[in-house]
Amino acid sequence: MEIIFRAFIVFTAGYLLLRITGKKAVSQMHSFDLLYIFVLTNIISMPVEDDHIGKALTYAVIIVVFYKVLIRLSLHNKLRWILYERPTVLIRNGDIDRNGLKKVRRPMNEFLSHLRVKGFTETQNIAMATMEETGSISVIPKSEYRPVQPNDLNLRVRKEYVPIPLIMDGQIIYHNLKYLQLKQSWLINEVGKAGENVENIMLATYSENGELFIDNNELQNHKNDPYYYEPGTDN
Incomplete structure (x- = not known):
């Protein structure tokens, strides 16, 4: 003891x-x-x-x-600047900085693998790549290779809404109900309309339109559907 x-x-x-x-x-x-x-x-x-x-x-x-x-x-x-190490530039305007790689003791193959993880296969498409003081590598692509933004096309997009969880792993999130000024009876009623029980629900979220999205513990049967292929012999 x-x-x-x-x-x-x-x-x-x-x-x-x-x-x-x-x-x-x-x-x-x-x-x-x-x-x-x-x-x-x-x-x-x-x-x-x-x-x-x-x-x-x-x-x-x-x-x-x-x-x-x-x-x-x-x-x-x-x-x-005394307590932290300064960021080290590894690529400048598409050119690899060999002195930078040598300073951080990063082999070329390992550096290229980090770039691939971030979705970059061509070093000449990168405006700047730096090893930050935390040891992570940040990459800024050249303007012509960066993803298109809505602002580039003069598009107005609506504000992003993050669904608020009300049930997780079969348990009601009461503080989120309180935040939304919703009653438990409303939640139980919505769950009942969907033919579900709270304890069987993996996740239930409050959507932007005020509806309840429910994901239960049951997996749908997608037998022979190529969009739901799983590798292995048990597919």
Whole structure:
């Protein structure tokens, strides 16, 4: 029981400290972001083997405070260039920057694979490609190769609407009902009209026209329909 309790304390403390840290530390990481995670992980795992749980948690809190201070300092432009690495240009106006690739130690075949993942097969069609400070590669195509935008054709498009989930995995999302000023009775009634039960619904969303779209757990039978082909011998 002591081992289980100690592991629970360590896990809970680590979770709370990461929540305090914020999303940034667990998304795309900079150098000291990654170092922070490594150090914090080692510190909070110490009590699993040793009995100094109080000392370990104290060190963890100090590391979190120190990290938060660094994040605050990085908001200042002068200090930002010290704490973060600068983006490295890898392609300029269709020409590959060999010095840039050498600086980031990125082999040509690996670089080309990153471009293909982003949908680019011809380097001469790229205006600029850079490795950002997070380690990800961003690509800006030349104007004649970028996707056509509605503004290019002087088209007016309607505002994008994001469907709001009201049921997920058979559970009602009550705070979304409250946000839309809808009653649970309305939702149950709409579900009943569709001949469904709440517990059988994978996802139900509130659409722009005020209707309820329902996706249940059942898969439709599309036998021999080529548009629903699945690779393998069980198709």
